[in-house]
Amino acid sequence: xxxxxxxxxxxxxxxxxxxxxxxxxxxxxxxxxxxxxxxxxxxxxxxxxxxxxxxxxxxxxxxxxxxxxxxxxxxxxxxxxxxxxxxxxxxxxxxxxxxxxxxxxxxxxxxxxxxxxxxxxxxxxxxxxxxxxxxxxxxxxxxxxxxxxxxxxxxxxxxxxxxxxxxxxxxxxxxxxxxxxxxxxxxxxxxxxxxxxxxxxxxxxxxxxxxxxxxxxxxxx
Amino acid sequence: xxxxxxxxxxxxxxxxxxxxxxxxxxxxxxxxxxxxxxxxxxxxxxxxxxxxxxxxxxxxxxxxxxxxxxxxxxxxxxxxxxxxxxxxxxxxxxxxxxxxxxxxxxxxxxxxxxxxxxxxxxxxxxxxxxxxxxxxxxxxxxxxxxxxxxxxxxxxxxxxxxxxxxxxxxxxxxxxxxxxxxxxxxxxxxxxxxxxxxxxxxxxxxxxxxxxxxxxxxxxxxxxxxxxxxxxxxxxxxxxxxxxxxxxxxxxxxxxxxxxxxxxxxxxxxxxxxxxxxxxxxxxxxxxxxxxxxxxxxxxxxxxxxxxxxxxxxxxxxxxxxxxxxx
Numbered sequence: 001x002x003x004x005x006x007x008x009x010x011x012x013x014x015x016x017x018x019x020x021x022x023x024x025x026x027x028x029x030x031x032x033x034x035x036x037x038x039x040x041x042x043x044x045x046x047x048x049x050x051x052x053x054x055x056x057x058x059x060x061x062x063x064x065x066x067x068x069x070x071x072x073x074x075x076x077x078x079x080x081x082x083x084x085x086x087x088x089x090x091x092x093x094x095x096x097x098x099x100x101x102x103x104x105x106x107x108x109x110x111x112x113x114x115x116x117x118x119x120x121x122x123x124x125x126x127x128x129x130x131x132x133x134x135x136x137x138x139x140x141x142x143x144x145x146x147x148x149x150x151x152x153x154x155x156x157x158x159x160x161x162x163x164x165x166x167x168x169x170x171x172x173x174x175x176x177x178x179x180x181x182x183x184x185x186x187x188x189x190x191x192x193x194x195x196x197x198x199x200x201x202x203x204x205x206x207x208x209x210x211x212x213x214x215x216x217x218x219x220x221x
Numbered sequence: 222x223x224x225x226x227x228x229x230x231x232x233x234x235x236x237x238x239x240x241x242x243x244x245x246x247x248x249x250x251x252x253x254x255x256x257x258x259x260x261x262x263x264x265x266x267x268x269x270x271x272x273x274x275x276x277x278x279x280x281x282x283x284x285x286x287x288x289x290x291x292x293x294x295x296x297x298x299x300x301x302x303x304x305x306x307x308x309x310x311x312x313x314x315x316x317x318x319x320x321x322x323x324x325x326x327x328x329x330x331x332x333x334x335x336x337x338x339x340x341x342x343x344x345x346x347x348x349x350x351x352x353x354x355x356x357x358x359x360x361x362x363x364x365x366x367x368x369x370x371x372x373x374x375x376x377x378x379x380x381x382x383x384x385x386x387x388x389x390x391x392x393x394x395x396x397x398x399x400x401x402x403x404x405x406x407x408x409x410x411x412x413x414x415x416x417x418x419x420x421x422x423x424x425x426x427x428x429x430x431x432x433x434x435x436x437x438x439x440x441x442x443x444x445x446x447x448x449x450x451x452x453x454x455x456x457x458x459x460x461x462x463x464x465x466x467x468x469x470x471x472x473x474x475x476x477x478x479x480x481x482x483x484x485x486x487x488x489x490x491x492x493x494x495x496x497x498x499x500x501x502x503x504x505x506x507x508x509x510x511x512x513x514x515x516x517x518x519x520x521x522x523x524x525x526x527x528x529x530x531x532x533x534x535x536x537x538x539x540x541x542x543x544x545x546x547x548x
Binding site for chain 2: 145156162163165166
């Protein structure tokens with residue numbers, strides 16, 4: 001009996017060992033998974049995008065009137081900001097500046113009062129302090145970039161598709177251009193102005209240059 | 222005693238049964254739990270490895286994930302949404318813990334990310350946006366629009382307010398293509414003297430850009446500048462201009478900050494490019510994935526990463542797909 005079983009063991013032992021290894025491999029690394037159809041674990045092939053479309057021009061008007069202009073009127077004063085930047089630029093950026101994401105220069109929502117020292121077709125230049133350390137320029141031509149959109153901290157990139165978020169910048173810039181255009185008859189050397197808006201900053205050599213995208217330009221009292 | 226035939230049939234039956242049992246019994250979650258005894262695995266799915274910029278993106282994501290203790294596999298979608306879908310099928314079935322994702326298609330890739338999400342595998346996009354606020358935990362993306370605005374301003378400063386130009390677009394289903402185009406046009410379209418005489422896609426590909434630019438050059442006798450949606454296309458366009466003997470008359474603008482392009486800006490072959498930071502994006506998504514897997518649920522849904530203009534004046538500050546360390 002025992003002798004009769006030995007040929008079977010010799011004949012089937014190796015294939016059985018291979019089978020055992022295959023079973024082990026199959027259990028540890030299953031080659032496929034079976035799921036019940038319609039169990040909700042698989043999304044439909046054409047899942048629609050979930051970024052809600054925004055009526056950007058309409059949103060821009062509402063944001064400008066209800067949020068941005070009031071925030072600009074209550075923003076940090078450029079003289080205070082300028083002194084803070086000259087004292088410690090990084091600390092001032094952390095305290096008063098905003099960035100849309102990672103890296104890049106901080107932008108600032110600010111208000112300012114100053115006297116026009118020069119103007120031409122391209123820009124208006126104002127002195128903000130008697131010592132001449134703080135200068136502010138307002139571009140008179142097209143306004144580009146995201147300074148207004150990003151300087152208030154009131155808008156989050158996550159709330160928009162990237163297309164809408166960028167289109168919003170263009171809409172806000174066009175409104176800022178209108179502010180400059182409307183103020184043009186009052187712009188003359190020596191005139192004092194009260195301003196608000198978003199600004200880029202260059203600070204070096206004990207001087208600060210603000211480049212303002214304005215939400216407000218009006219005669220200073 | 223078993224006959225050889227009956228033994229074979231029995232073996233095949235056993236194998237089939239075991240395969241079925243294994244398949245039925247393993248959801249994606251369980252499969253990953255089964256493998257949890259070893260290192261957790263992260264998948265890096267990248268749109269293409271046929272462009273050095275994306276190699277840097279993928280390899281940095283790999284290196285950072287490995288540094289954080291994960292085993293990493295890089296999947297190359299070869300700019301093919303079908304291949305990308307296949308990668309997601311595989312990684313969902315194979316129990317990866319997270320996906321660091323550079324998509325091929327802003328719309329089409331949403332379904333893939335949703336598939337991973339349904340299997341409890343969090344997705345983190347890098348560089349390329351997908352059009353969903355639900356599919357990815359976080360999207361870490363270059364601020365392409367701002368970079369293109371800066372390039373547009375440099376374009377006007379270099380070319381002037383009058384001239385003819387060509388635009389080479391990237392892949393038309395990719396949001397980066399249009400954000401770069403819209404940012405650029407938000408500037409140059411304000412100058413009526415700047416006329417776009419041709420706009421064509423070269424799909425972010427250097428060889429295609431060479432072909433497309435070659436054809437455009439034959440049709441357009443006067444071109445002052447070329448704006449390209451990435452550096453690979455800019456370098457291809459430059460080759461076409463060189464072959465046509467017009468390289469010294471046409472200013473070339475790119476986007477990416479690829480090493481070859483930065484060198485071309487330094488040598489004067491290209492007028493400017495925009496430095497994206499692939500290493501920053503890749504490290505950030507790897508870090509976010511690690512934080513998420515350790516329980517963090519407060520990660521920002523969308524993070525723009527700043528882009529810097531690279532010109533002949535400041536090119537010495539850039540290289541190695543980022544800023545050079547200060548001396």
